[in-house]
Amino acid sequence: MAHLFLSRVEATPDGEAYRYPVPVDEHAADGAPGAEQWRSLTWAQTAERVKAVAAGLMSLGIRSEDRVAIASSTRIEWIIADLGNMCAGAATTTVYPSTNADETAFILSNSGSRALFAENAKQLEKVVAKREDLPELRTVILFGGAAEQPAAEGLTVLTLAELEQAGAKYLSEHPDAVTEAVAALDKEQLATLIYTSGTTGRPKGVRLVHDCWAYQGVAQEESGLLRSDDIHFMWLPLSHVFGKALISGQIATGHVMAVDGRVDRIIHNLPVIRPTLMASAPRIFEKVYNGIAAKARAEGGAKYKIFLWAAKVSRDYARTTQANRTATGRATAPFALKLQHAIADKLVYAKIRAAFGGRFRGSVSGSAALSPEIGYFFLGAGVPILEGYGLTETSAGTTVNRPDDIRIGTVGRPLPGTEVRIAEDGEVLLRGPSIMRGYHEMPEQSAEVLEADGWFHTGDIGDFENGYLRITDRKKDMFKTSGGKYVAPSEVEGKFKAVCPFVSNILVIGNNRNFCTALIGLDETVIMPWAASHGLAGKPYAEVVASPQVNELIGGYVKQLNGDLQRWQTIKKFTLLPRDLDIEHGELTPSLKIKRPVVERTYADAVTGMYEGANEA
Template identity: 40%
Template sequence: MREFSLPALYEVPTDGTLTDLVRRNAAQYPDTALFGRKAAGGWEDVTARRFLDDVRAAAKGLVAAGIEPGDRVALMSRTRYEWVLLDFAVWSAGAVTVPVYETSSAEQVRWVLGDSGAVAAVVESEEHAAAVKSVRDGLPGLRSVWSLAGGGLAELVAAGADVPDAALEERAAAGKADAPATIVYTSGTTGRPKGCVLTHRSFFAECGNIVERLGPLFRTGDSSLLLFLPAAHVFGRIVQLACVMAPVKLGCLEDTKNLTEELAAFRPTLVLGVPRVFEKVYNAARAKAYEDGKGAIFDRAASTAVAYSRALDTAQGPSFGLRLRHRLFDRLLYGKLRAVLGGRGEYAISGGAPLGERLGHFFRGIGFTVLEGYGLTESCGATTFNPWDRQKIGTVGQPLPGSVVRIDDDGEVLLHGEHLFTGYWNNPEASEQALADGWFRTGDLGSLDEDGYLTITGRKKEILVTAGGKNVAPAVIEDRIRAHALVAECMVVGDGRPFVGALITLDEEFLARWAREHGTPSDATVASLRLDPRLLAEVQQAVDEGNAAVSKAESVRKFRILTRQFTEESGHLTPSLKLKRNVVAKDFAEEIEALYTT
């Protein structure tokens, strides 16, 4: 057993709620633009004073509608300014926010609203309103539903016009740090999603220590962050709150179709993403270089960036020749890549899945450091992260200051600290299983080095045992294979089988590029190309790269290219883009069987 901890850098308030931050910002930085909201002409600034006014007006509407302290209010919307506004409005009314992914099905909406006992809901679109309406007969406790598309926010503000300021002040004075702030439902890779109860204290401990440890990334009046991940997910939520706590300017982007253009317009200093975002940036740049006949130059520049980053971790640092090459490629390529990410940023925060060591070195080598972290809904988001000044690429960093990470005798990662959830809503049995003596059992396997940096090696429940008795952690191979430009998703199989196999889906954008490069119509489908020897050879290279990370007994012997995608809409991915392995295994049982019979 091994454990590591760091002293807390932030003193968690003994009383009060997260709404105190909004009032503080309005008092200390009244005319500072702390939010960016999308408008017809581009981005519109919102000052700290204006935000407080907007929050109060919406909160008064909730009070007028009969929302009482402790009531649950569901919020179903894409990531936008109104999401953040309403989150704080719910807290200002003394209530508890229940986020609902905007992609949720009617059945998922029914479960989350019913299990949480939500008495009201704010939805973004008429489509969302229709989903709620279709299951409302099964939600007797749901009294009110407002639609942003139908003028619901204006309706709330109008309804609260006669509510006195004293009503909100009274609720603010009664607010307790240990009171529930939100019930965030897990993505539900298996079984029904469980509601994680996170308190105001949890978020104070989480975000306060993140801001203190990553201070240079959260500079008031200079730093800014563009949030385009789901605000309903705990990862997006803590970044939203960290920006308010610092405070720094936060932009919320509801539509990522033109992400590159939006990054150029908003020009954030800090970017939040998942590995797939950074993989796309790299793969798109490389593909464009090859289309322009500059592929060899790109590859030399990429190798130089990786070598330069690796040399930064050595005692002697980069050699004179390496520094010269790096300076040359910075003028030719690296600066253009940084411009794609907004042009002002030097750092990004990545979570949700492993980034990959080579990609981590590549981005640091071009002057855009991606700091990896690790966390779960139950840990209020990031429970470990790489510090800006002591990064160890290939790890998910050190524990959140004020918390403890322990590796149990069987390799499971255990967590302890004020940032943890208090239990699962209405599920004492599951809570008791997950929390023992103040320690949360993550279900993840990992190791700690001598400096307390954590490396995640897999999931206990996802370990495959082949017919030969070999234990296989799928994540290691899958992440390597998925890093290839052609690969969209990969799922390793082989439990009880004679060898390890894989199901692979292809990235449609890069498949079209591959088709053009190989003299095949660019509109060719996966179904028409899946048996093309050239395509199979390209995918085999990705598999070989994955196999290089594991022993021969753990390596993928055979793979199948699927004609369907794994998506959230198809039911094969969670909203946070994790594989629902049991669903994939059921839906593609014939393809899995074919791996072992053909």
């Protein structure tokens, strides 16, 4: 990756590489948050900072394959620190900023990290609190705030600016230090340790080498997924493999990346950045769709009817053009449908595209399954979602839909150089340069998923359809009812998200049970306005979801869902949770995957209550 980066700098030194927001002033005149402006870095300017960071790390004694961690949200400094690590020959350990002190200490200790880039004092406090568990950690570099010395023996704290200054001095004395470190890199040298989100048990450190990331960059470019003229809005957590892989693609193509990880600024940033490309988890599109539907519902009358009509036209148009493209190679539709689509475009779709900045050519979706109904809606509205598939263990992307040939309901075709095979039991197996080189210091667990000839067992169930991969479910999540019928819970959950605009999270339960039930968390921003207009104004969220009105509302959507399911898949009973699932309570991973065992334990009484008195034989 360091070679790829320096080659990019040499090829387009004056080209714009990154944009990032900086405050103009702390507060506006009325006391509101201050204004911001976007600054840019050229590739040459980026390289100057990256080399200074690399040399600064060398001045601290960091050498080949030493681990240097980053605990920060997505921001320009994260990218500079990561590239600095790799250009010094070191390896980056990624840590989510939301990770608690105990797990942060575990990751830093297990990885043997010698230094840490910390976003702020809050991240520093975690390692100070666990200092006795981190004997190898000697230095913390702060992205923000002053470098105040903590009450922790043997721990040096400095700012990123101070590290870069130390690096500049080091380069004045050793001008070829970074160049020589990069030249000494091997493609099989450790570049990154990413710890799996851990839906069960302690996270495992996934060992990803330089060749994994270099392959990702080249494959994304060759597939046509990324283009040199793209403007990519990067808000995904870079501690997650999905965001990290897209940095590789950006370096390979040289396109502009606008970096701001503040999720609450996404809607504000889109019309400012006007991106051509964005990557996201499906939950963002679900929330956008639910928000659009809720706004139309609140306006009532004709506007809501127009939205419902336009949503149906959008899906019908997308389904028809996709089917015709598959059959004939031409994305055509009957004249009447084209006319309806054109009218709906002026009334509804154009406004949606404008909200995304007006020049959107696609959004890559990963980390969880996208509901096909959501996918068809946005495709028909001219905001195509390119669903892909990958795991931490595969450096993210292995298959992806292409902008010029989208198959909703699939995760696309393999990237160039990646092989896909379906095992006899339906498990998806992968092989190629992006596959991890094992779990850190866990040879037995590595051998369980990696075959000697390079095939990786994903744990996902899937099948091929005309060269496109379809993922059915997680192998470990599928369950069998007491009647002997298999149920893929994510399939049912995805269908419910498509029909119910109020849902945030849903967990289908039924292993060894006579019927299926569900735990459902509602989207507070959508259900509360509905509640206010239905006699529940002023009530707190927990009372709203416990009300007969809301239970009857959601029950209607469950009935609608059941009409599209096999008998053994249907939801016989459901419980609305008193709060939505979240990361803070340990129910979601940082990448927003549900920790099923945790949720089932937390709400064990509710699950038991749904089966009380039922015939479990």
